[in-house]
Each structure stands twice: as C-alpha cells, then as structure tokens.
Amino acid sequence: MNPLGLYQPGTSVLHRLPAGWKFLGLLALATAVFVLRTPAPLGALCVAVALGYVLARIPARRCGQLARALLVLVVFVFLLQWWLLGLTGAVVMCLRLVAALAAANLFTLTTRVSDVVSAVERGLRPLRRVGVRPERVGLLVGLTVQAVAVLSGIAGEVREAAKARGASRSVTAFAVPLLVRTLRHADELGEALAARGE
Amino acid sequence: MRRVSAPRASLPTADLARIVVFAAFIAVLGIFPGFYVGGSGVPIVLQNMGPLLAGAILGARRGTASVVLLLALTAIGLPLLSGGRGGLAPFAGPSGGFLLGWILSALVAGLIVQRAERPGLPTLLLATTAGLLVDYAIGIPFLGAYTGDLGAAAVQSLVFVPGDAGKVVAAAVVAALVHRALPGTATGPAVRSE
Amino acid sequence: MIEFEGVGHHYGDRTVLSDVDLTLAERRVAFVGANGSGKSTLARMVNGLVLPAEGRVRVLGLDPAKQGNAVRRRVGFVFTNPDSQIVMPTAGEDVAFSLRRSGLSTRERARRAEEVLAEYGLGGYAEHPAHQLSGGQKQLLALCAMLVLKPDVLVCDEPTTLLDLRNKRRFVELLGRLDQQVLLVTHDLDLLGGFDRVVVLDEGRVVADDEPEPALAYYRKLAG
Structure with missing residues (x-):
C-alpha cells in the first residue's frame, strides 16, 4: 500500500487550503445534497464539484479511474431506481450520488494524510482533560x-x-x-x- | 507457542498492538483479490468477514476498537477498503451504512463470544450471525434513506444474503479453529485478566 | 551491571527458569541453550518485559518490576524478527519514533535519526519504506532505533537467526564495536569468539558459565 494513501500531490488552492476548512466545506456540500430534491440544483452542484477537479489539476488518468468506478455504481443504481421509483427519482438519486462521492474523493485527493492527522490531533486537544492522548x-x-x-x-x-x-x-x-x-x-x-x- | 499461550507480563501495549494489527488484518482481507469458492465463478471478497472475526477473536472491546480504527484511517484517506477504496467517499455512498454497521458487528459478536467460557462452534455461529444482522440493521435503513424507499433497499440487499451467509459460517469456523490453535489468546477470562 | 538473584519463572505448569544467580558486569555476554531453555525469558527480564515469579532482578541498580520505564529507557532491546520491531513506515521515521519523548524538535529528531542511520550503514535510507529494506538492513534499522537513544545496555534476542551468514557476521561484528554492555541470546555459536563470557542454560538452569571456548565446548557436548 502506498503510505501516502490516495493523496495526489499538487500546489493548487484546494491543496493549500487547511484540512479543517476543507472538511467543513465538504460537510456543507453533503448537507446541500441531502436537502435538495430537484435535478437542476443538484446538476449545478455536480458541475461545481467537477470544476473543483479542474482547479486542483487532478491528472486526467486519475479522473478517468474515478469516473469509471463512479459510472459502474451510477448505472447500477440508476437502473434499479428507474424500475423502483421512476425516472425523475432515479435522476435525482444519481446526481446526489455523483456530487457526494466526487466531492468526498476530491477532499481525499487534495489532502495529505499527515495534514488530516495534525488537524485531528488539533481537534482532539480539548479532550486531553478527559484522558484522550491526541x-x-x-x-x-x-x-x-x-x-x-x-x-x-x-x-x-x-x-x-x-x-x-x-x-x-x-x-x-x-x-x-x-x-x-x-x-x-x-x-x-x-x-x-x-x-x-x- | 510460548509467547502466545502465556503472556509474559501485563503490558498495556499488548492491547494497543492487537487493535492495530487486527485493523491491518481487516485491511489485508480487502487487499487480497476475491476467493473463488465452490463453482460459483464469482469472486468473493472476504473483507466483511473481518469485523465478525475481530469481535469473535479479540472480544467486544478490542474488536470494536480495531474496526473503529480501520474505519477512521480509511476516512482520513488511506486506501484500506477492498479494491483500494478509501477516503470519505465510501461512507458517503449508498452502502456507507454497511461500513458503519461493522462497528456494531464487532461489538455484538464480541459480546456474545465473551459470554461463553470456551467458545465452541455453536456460540461462534450465533455470534457471527448476530454480527451480520446488526450490520444489515444499520446498512439497509441507511440505503433506504439514500434511495428514499426502505422496502426497495431491503429487496436490493437480498442479493448479498447468500454470499454473506457463507461468510458468516466461514467466519465462525475460522474463529473456532483459531480459538483451538491459540487457547487463551482470544476472549474469555484468560485475556481479560491479562 | 545486571544481577539475577534466585530467579525462577514459569508459564502455567511449565517451569522455564529456576534458581538463577548471575552477576553480569562484562561488556560482551552471551546466553546460549536449546529451544525452551529459558534464555529468552532471562533476556526479557533485563528490561522488564517479563517480571520474575521468584527472586529478584536488578538492572543498573534499578528494579524492573517497580521502575520499568526507567529501566527501559536505559536498556535497548533488539528482537529476532525486525518486522515486529519496526513500527513506522519509513526508516527515518522509525528511528525518530524512538526520540518522540525526548523533547527535541521534529527537525532535530529527523537529523539525529539520519546521523545514526549513516553511522551504521543505512545512510541515504531515511526516506526509504522500512518494509522494503532487505532482512539485514531491517535488523540494522532495529538496532539504530535503539542506539539513537544511547542506552547503557543492549539486549539482543537471537537477532541473527533470520540473517544470512554474511549479515550474521556483520551484525555481531557491529555489536562488538559498541560502547554499550551487550547481552546476546543466540544459536550462532561460531560468532561468539570475541565475547567475554558465555552462559549456558539448560531446562531453566545455568549449567555452564565461562569464557567462550570452555563454555561452548560444554554446550556442544550437552547437545550431543
């Protein structure tokens, strides 16, 4: 296993943003994904996330790998949902899936494991009083x-x-x-x- | 072996090491490509046996801790899940609930195994079955919330039942053999007094 | 100085050590004996990994039962299988890990780690994934991780068992050059020529305790 994890080295704004802020951003996006129920805003969200990949200059090869993995899942879910819930439901479902998964992957691709570790250690510091050793x-x-x-x-x-x-x-x-x-x-x-x- | 059957001194690091190494064990189950069991032709990924084994072999406390550790390290970006998946995406996906359910799997399997003085196959079978069921109990509603239809989620999940049933049995058999190979290593009074 | 006084120990019903009295002040001491003779247990008592069921152990004037951490700070331990001892992903990080309680800055810890690695033939490997090193290099790394702490005593439990002949010789030669008192548990009798004292154990008892030549002659006869 690569000890760097899934991190894709780079120098973009997204790479330089502190891990904690990025994580909050991701949480906000995840909330939006669950609140929105119509295709148009969800589609816009997907486009925004895709722009994030461009901004972070993730290599095309890596994007391709992720897209393929996502596609398999989306096709499977789409067909099932179409059958069970109808077309609109299936589209909404798949857009949600794409936005949430692509954003989560973008976080992982642009954030070093060691940066997450220090962010977590900082976050846990207040818990030191109850015996946690960050x-x-x-x-x-x-x-x-x-x-x-x-x-x-x-x-x-x-x-x-x-x-x-x-x-x-x-x-x-x-x-x-x-x-x-x-x-x-x-x-x-x-x-x-x-x-x-x- | 002397070292395994008889802990030499009460080292606080012994627990930490078991938790860490078992988390790595579950990861390794995912790294290894699927097994072709019987004549099915479909590779079976063994990773979701990991939490059941963690509970059945290490007991509730350490088993649960090792699963939590595995999931936490996955979440921060290490590719520890089968197929090299990692990061937050697997948790955000429709099957994220099954992953979170692993924590309860280990806990429940561990609690059941600990009740027996010398866990035999029937106890272990009960433990792994219960462990899988609690995983479903978390995973299916999560999937239902995702798709907006609990019934449909339950129907979808039926696909996994035959494979998972096999894994429940395999995990119980494996745990029974490990308990026999290393008496006292696993749960039970021998270890709790360690 | 390491002292054993009437030390006995057992795992379950099996007695592994009985009535061991030893005072070890020599710089190079080896423990030899058959599998299960108790030599490994004896070695583990020196840094408190095993506490004696009977008798008393004193290490540098300290009691491992009560002052375990103080003892372990001054006694380094090298195990048979370096895979179990190397705990961090890269060689440099692993050596620096030993210094994490030293109060030194991260940069200083990394610098010292590199220095020690270079001194023992692993210069340039600081960034190297530890598990991709060769067997001999891994054992050197395990040694470096101990030496960076400048211990007074170094206990090695069959450190050469997994090494090839060339690496065995190099490793023991290296032990010979250290300033520390070295306690070596081994089956590689040919490597003990330069040692000051060899203790032969059999079924938990000291059966010979002498300079290498007579002690090893006795052990060879014992083994048949």
Missing part, C-alpha cells in the same frame, strides 16, 4: 500502515502454502494460519512497543 493519532496511523505491510507479506506466504497443500480455494486454509500469525505478530509488536517505551 499525539497517539499519528502513532496509530504509522503503526497500522506498517502492520498492513507486514501482514500483506504474511498473507502472500500463507496463500502460497495453502496452494502447495492443494487448498487454494479454502477460506479456512488461508484465514486460520494468517490469523495465527497475525496474533503472534501482535504479541511481538506489543513487546517491541513496550521495549521502546510506549
């Missing part, structure tokens, strides 16, 4: 990314071993050894964290 957020992110890398390696080995034993289609032959090693890794990691003074 500085642990960054640690949790790093630890989990690292653990995904380790477990992916283990999962690959376990799958090979299952194949070697002719059990490549068995969920148990994959999941049980993977879990046993996962838990063992957790115990070792717990010791290592203690040894490193966490």
Whole structure:
C-alpha cells in the first residue's frame, strides 16, 4: 500500500487550503445534497464539484479511474431506481450520488494524510482533560500502515502454502494460519512497543 | 507457542498492538483479490468477514476498537477498503451504512463470544450471525434513506444474503479453529485478566 | 551491571527458569541453550518485559518490576524478527519514533535519526519504506532505533537467526564495536569468539558459565 494513501500531490488552492476548512466545506456540500430534491440544483452542484477537479489539476488518468468506478455504481443504481421509483427519482438519486462521492474523493485527493492527522490531533486537544492522548493519532496511523505491510507479506506466504497443500480455494486454509500469525505478530509488536517505551 | 499461550507480563501495549494489527488484518482481507469458492465463478471478497472475526477473536472491546480504527484511517484517506477504496467517499455512498454497521458487528459478536467460557462452534455461529444482522440493521435503513424507499433497499440487499451467509459460517469456523490453535489468546477470562 | 538473584519463572505448569544467580558486569555476554531453555525469558527480564515469579532482578541498580520505564529507557532491546520491531513506515521515521519523548524538535529528531542511520550503514535510507529494506538492513534499522537513544545496555534476542551468514557476521561484528554492555541470546555459536563470557542454560538452569571456548565446548557436548 502506498503510505501516502490516495493523496495526489499538487500546489493548487484546494491543496493549500487547511484540512479543517476543507472538511467543513465538504460537510456543507453533503448537507446541500441531502436537502435538495430537484435535478437542476443538484446538476449545478455536480458541475461545481467537477470544476473543483479542474482547479486542483487532478491528472486526467486519475479522473478517468474515478469516473469509471463512479459510472459502474451510477448505472447500477440508476437502473434499479428507474424500475423502483421512476425516472425523475432515479435522476435525482444519481446526481446526489455523483456530487457526494466526487466531492468526498476530491477532499481525499487534495489532502495529505499527515495534514488530516495534525488537524485531528488539533481537534482532539480539548479532550486531553478527559484522558484522550491526541499525539497517539499519528502513532496509530504509522503503526497500522506498517502492520498492513507486514501482514500483506504474511498473507502472500500463507496463500502460497495453502496452494502447495492443494487448498487454494479454502477460506479456512488461508484465514486460520494468517490469523495465527497475525496474533503472534501482535504479541511481538506489543513487546517491541513496550521495549521502546510506549 | 510460548509467547502466545502465556503472556509474559501485563503490558498495556499488548492491547494497543492487537487493535492495530487486527485493523491491518481487516485491511489485508480487502487487499487480497476475491476467493473463488465452490463453482460459483464469482469472486468473493472476504473483507466483511473481518469485523465478525475481530469481535469473535479479540472480544467486544478490542474488536470494536480495531474496526473503529480501520474505519477512521480509511476516512482520513488511506486506501484500506477492498479494491483500494478509501477516503470519505465510501461512507458517503449508498452502502456507507454497511461500513458503519461493522462497528456494531464487532461489538455484538464480541459480546456474545465473551459470554461463553470456551467458545465452541455453536456460540461462534450465533455470534457471527448476530454480527451480520446488526450490520444489515444499520446498512439497509441507511440505503433506504439514500434511495428514499426502505422496502426497495431491503429487496436490493437480498442479493448479498447468500454470499454473506457463507461468510458468516466461514467466519465462525475460522474463529473456532483459531480459538483451538491459540487457547487463551482470544476472549474469555484468560485475556481479560491479562 | 545486571544481577539475577534466585530467579525462577514459569508459564502455567511449565517451569522455564529456576534458581538463577548471575552477576553480569562484562561488556560482551552471551546466553546460549536449546529451544525452551529459558534464555529468552532471562533476556526479557533485563528490561522488564517479563517480571520474575521468584527472586529478584536488578538492572543498573534499578528494579524492573517497580521502575520499568526507567529501566527501559536505559536498556535497548533488539528482537529476532525486525518486522515486529519496526513500527513506522519509513526508516527515518522509525528511528525518530524512538526520540518522540525526548523533547527535541521534529527537525532535530529527523537529523539525529539520519546521523545514526549513516553511522551504521543505512545512510541515504531515511526516506526509504522500512518494509522494503532487505532482512539485514531491517535488523540494522532495529538496532539504530535503539542506539539513537544511547542506552547503557543492549539486549539482543537471537537477532541473527533470520540473517544470512554474511549479515550474521556483520551484525555481531557491529555489536562488538559498541560502547554499550551487550547481552546476546543466540544459536550462532561460531560468532561468539570475541565475547567475554558465555552462559549456558539448560531446562531453566545455568549449567555452564565461562569464557567462550570452555563454555561452548560444554554446550556442544550437552547437545550431543
């Protein structure tokens, strides 16, 4: 997994906007999406979000990937809704879907994970009095990314071993050894964290 | 193995490590391409077994925490969901409720497993089934609110029932085997006193 | 200085250590013994990862049972599998992670991390994803993450088990050059030539405690 996550590096206004403000903007947009019930304003919202992609200079290839994923979903939902609710309902539904998902993706594409982490840490600071340790957020992110890398390696080995034993289609032959090693890794990691003074 | 069957000292980091590593485990279930089970020809993505396993193996508290951690890290932009999805979009989509329902899945499965002294297959089966049902209980109304028609949402969700039923059974079997392989690792008094 | 006084320990019904008395003041000390002989448990007692069921352990005059954090600040621990010890995504971040309680600025922590990495042969790898390093490099990284804290004692639990012969030799050679007191648990007997003292454990008891040559000769005979 890419430790940068889904972030698409860039220098646009949207990239430079603080993560907290962007998140508030996204919340406002999501509210609008749920309140609006007619195609025209929802369509305008979709266009606005699309302009956001242009503004952020998201590479065409990346936009294409997202559009394809969205299209599959939209076609599926559209056909179902058309059948169940009629044409207008289906159109409204799909416009909502496009606006909400595209905006959420735009946030993710233009915001570094580390910026979100610091924003979250800042946001949690008032909770310090009730025992929350905001500085642990960054640690949790790093630890989990690292653990995904380790477990992916283990999962690959376990799958090979299952194949070697002719059990490549068995969920148990994959999941049980993977879990046993996962838990063992957790115990070792717990010791290592203690040894490193966490 | 000595290290797993007998915790050496009461380390507060042991819980943290289990939560983190299990969150990563659920992510890895999504990274691995689907399994072809039986002759169905349709790949089955195993990721939604993850929260059930988290509850059934780690217990309610740590299992729920690991699912919350996974979802939080997904939300801040790490591609931890199956197919490399991440960010806020999966939560904003029509199936976002099923994702949030994972939290309750782990909680409910964990609570049921903890009630048994030595969780056997029947208990685990009950736990994973209940876990899936609470996920539906969150996911279907969410979908209904999205589409404006609860009944239609319920009908749509029927598509997933056969696959999910298989996963509920598989999760219970897997959890039973793990409990047997590592007695005391999972839920139950051995761990709570850790 | 590390002292064990009448130390015993068991997991469930199984006794892993009984009646161990040792005072370790030498700079290079090795623990050898069969699987399950208790050497790993003994090593873990030095930084309080395991607390003895019986007896007493003193590390640099401190009691790991009561002053666990103080002990762990002064005792570094390197595990067998570096994958379990490396906790951050890049090599530099991982070493800097050790310094997070130091009160140093982020920039200073990064600078020190790079310095230590360079000193032990990982110069230029600070930005490198930690899990993409080779096995030998990962173990070096785990070592760097400990040395950046300048501990007084370094405990290594079979650190060379997963390494190839060349990396095994390089790693132990590197341990030989450190200023710290080093406690090494190992199965790689050939690497102990330069050590001051070798303690042989069998079924939880110290059965030999001598300079490398006689101690290892005894262990080889014991193993048949």
